[in-house]
Amino acid sequence: MDHPANIDPWLSAAEDKGVKVNWIGVDPATLTLDLTGLDDLIHDRTRLVAVTLASNAVGTVPDLRQIIQLAKKNGAITSVDAVHAVPHMAIDREEIGADILFFSAYKFFGPHIGMAVIRTPVFGTLKPYKVGPSDSRYPDNLQTGTQNFAAIAGVKAAIGFIESLGNGHTRRERIMDGYRQIEEHENRLANRIRQAFSGIEGIRLYQAPDPVMKTPTLAFTVDGLSPAEFSRRMAEEHAIFVADGHFYATRLAERAGVLEDGSWIRAGLAPYTTENEVDRFIEATRQITRTPVLPSGKVTS
Numbered sequence: 001m002d003h004p005a006n007i008d009p010w011l012s013a014a015e016d017k018g019v020k021v022n023w024i025g026v027d028p029a030t031l032t033l034d035l036t037g038l039d040d041l042i043h044d045r046t047r048l049v050a051v052t053l054a055s056n057a058v059g060t061v062p063d064l065r066q067i068i069q070l071a072k073k074n075g076a077i078t079s080v081d082a083v084h085a086v087p088h089m090a091i092d093r094e095e096i097g098a099d100i101l102f103f104s105a106y107k108f109f110g111p112h113i114g115m116a117v118i119r120t121p122v123f124g125t126l127k128p129y130k131v132g133p134s135d136s137r138y139p140d141n142l143q144t145g146t147q148n149f150a151a152i153a154g155v156k157a158a159i160g161f162i163e164s165l166g167n168g169h170t171r172r173e174r175i176m177d178g179y180r181q182i183e184e185h186e187n188r189l190a191n192r193i194r195q196a197f198s199g200i201e202g203i204r205l206y207q208a209p210d211p212v213m214k215t216p217t218l219a220f221t222v223d224g225l226s227p228a229e230f231s232r233r234m235a236e237e238h239a240i241f242v243a244d245g246h247f248y249a250t251r252l253a254e255r256a257g258v259l260e261d262g263s264w265i266r267a268g269l270a271p272y273t274t275e276n277e278v279d280r281f282i283e284a285t286r287q288i289t290r291t292p293v294l295p296s297g298k299v300t301s
């Protein structure tokens with residue numbers, strides 16, 4: 001389910017230390033984590049459990065409760081990739097029970113800078129590779145020498161943008177209300193697309209069934225058109241950008257059986273996406289799917 005950002009560094013770390021890696025599988029039919037046999041995967045010798053808060057490809061927000069509980073019971077560190085979730089939903093670290101949360105400001109309207117929120121006791125146990133002169137205390141020991149001050153200032157402004165969408169007396173209240181507004185707005189628009197798509201022949205949405213939580217990230221395929229061709233026509237004929245490909249979720253695309261055919265088309269929603277834009281996108285999709293496809297792969301006009 002994960003982006004390789006939350007897979008490959010752990011695989012390297014495991015190789016460094018000679019640690020065995022267990023995988024929590026994905027059920028390709030429901031695009032959710034398959035928790036059968038979890039007790040065999042997370043046990044008293046487990047050191048760290050890394051999971052995603054939301055899939056950046058298909059939007060699934062897996063239920064992490066059982067995983068985190070089992071990790072904690074066995075004394076393992078829990079690390080949660082919140083990169084895709086943070087732009088779309090308010091995250092309460094205590095509620096999730098994560099020791100480490102990762103996210104990136106550019107996903108929530110900010111500059112390119114990554115962030116890790118690490119519980120102090122865990123932080124104290126880390127011995128990161130670092131250059132001699134940099135401070136040996138946390139958090140400085142996890143950072144490069146000179147900070148990226150411009151980006152850090154940009155993070156403040158990005159958080160201010162979310163805050164500006166909400167009401168409340170305190171900053172926290174406004175940010176949380178801002179998130180409520182974002183969720184309400186984006187989910188309403190995403191549901192509008194989901195509903196319209198159910199009436200368009202040849203479209204297949206790849207998403208977890210209700211009541212599994214999902215971000216407003218819609219991955220789909222269209223019969224007779226490759227994702228790249230669909231995206232190209234969306235851009236050239238309708239001036240609408242949708243992305244195509246596996247979005248680095250190659251394992252998930254493989255399990256879902258779409259990797260070889262160009263994976264998915266992905267449409268995403270933001271707080272500033274309007275209803276009118278969504279309706280244009282739906283209408284454009286209708287037009288593209290209505291157009292016959294010639295055996296050569298070329299489309300008629």
Ligand SMILES: Cc1ncc(COP(=O)(O)O)c(C=O)c1O
Pocket residue numbers: 003005006052054055056081082083084103104114
């Ligand atoms: C779920 C998820 N994790 C990690 C990443 C990687 O983040 P970064 O680009 O900041 O390395 C992404 C980027 O798309 C992502 O969607």
